[in-house]
Amino acid sequence: MSGSGIEDGAGDGALPASLTVDAFDVRMADIADIGLERLQALSISVGWPHRAEDWQFAREVGHGFVALDEIDRVLASAMWFPYGDDFATIGMVMTSPRLQSLGVGEWLMKRVLSASAGRTYRLSATRAALALYRPLGFVGQRTVFQCQGEARRSDRSASAQPRRLVEADLAAVTALDERAFGTSRAGLIARLFGQSVGYGLERDGALAAFALCRPFGRGHVVGPVVAGTDEDAIAVVQPHVDEHDGRFLRLDTHLDEGLFPVFVARSGLRIHDTVLTMSLGAPLTDPSTRAPDRPVTYALATQALG
Ligand SMILES: CC(C)(COP(=O)(O)OP(=O)(O)OC[C@H]1O[C@@H](n2cnc3c(N)ncnc32)[C@H](O)[C@@H]1OP(=O)(O)O)[C@@H](O)C(=O)NCCC(=O)NCCS
Structure with missing residues (x-):
């Protein structure tokens, strides 16, 4: 986690409640509480085409978390989509370009896995995300x-x-x-x-x-x-x-x-x-x-x- 430090706090199990990223604290929030235009601004920052309606749909069928900075800017997100009690897909995983490679993606992914525990998972990994998912145990299956x-x-x-x-x-x-x-x-x-x-x-x-x-x-x-x-x-x-x-x-x-x-x-x-x-x-x-x-x-x- 280069450039980041962990603050102890009431996180999810062993996870820290906040991260010190670069020079400031980042906290986690439920994605359901975030305005759609702020989520859309995040996906635009990584070049994804999602409209506010696409985010809305994702939230209707899934759950997730965002990372917020000290002035509540949305810096990163990760979601999961449960199909029954045993299986889920994971998606909408992104970190604002200026904060990538500082551990925020890993922090959110671990929270998603702990909140959705007891399932097997499938996801679609971009090349940039392979270094995030492989250490968490994800194994490649097929190209999309x-x-x-x-x-x-x-x-x-x-x-x-x-x-x-x-x-x-x-x-x-x-x-x-x-x-x-x-x-x-x-x-x-x-x-x-x-x-x-x-x-x-x-x-x-x-x-x-x-x-x-x-x-x-x-x-x-x-x-x-x-x-x-x-x-x-x-x-x-x-x-x-x-x-x-x-x-x-x-x-x-x-x-x-x-x-x-x-x-x-x-x-x-x-x-x-x-x-x-x-x-x-x-x-x-x-x-x-x-x-x-x-x-x-x-x-x-x-x-x-x-
Ligand atoms: C992939 C992504 C979510 C990773 O988020 P992050 O907050 O940077 O993740 P972390 O800081 O926890 O880094 C996890 C690992 O990914 C690597 N990584 C992060 N961004 C990367 C990038 N753009 N290219 C290559 N590797 C990258 C980190 O170096 C780290 O590897 P390491 O532990 O060997 O050093 C982020 O790069 C991103 O949003 N990319 C654009 C959108 C995207 O592709 N999303 C993934 C959808 S599956």
């Missing part, structure tokens, strides 16, 4: 390709015809997502469903694939997408691409082989960045490994939500 750009309607005619999803499809979407993701995300999927346009594909009367799309960051994001085959995944994503022709669209995927990534690139969504899916504790299903009768998560809800 963050694909984005101006969407381009394709002239490809899909072999299967998807239909627009309606409220009555929520239970089937939730069940299919659970089979792909490895644990139920019922609360999250219900909230996403309310904010998204969805397309689904049926086989023998059962939902075989779906793709949700909602406003996020600089435009819209397609995700989650769950399907059993590349063809089905393409069929449910294509209407979203067509509807956003000429506009900014983003899709985060683990897939780097087969027809799907080719389709994504041809749709104008180029690889903008990569992050690494990491797990702590027994990992859930490998996010993009196929097994007979197990659907695959073709696109993440967001990097923070998995």
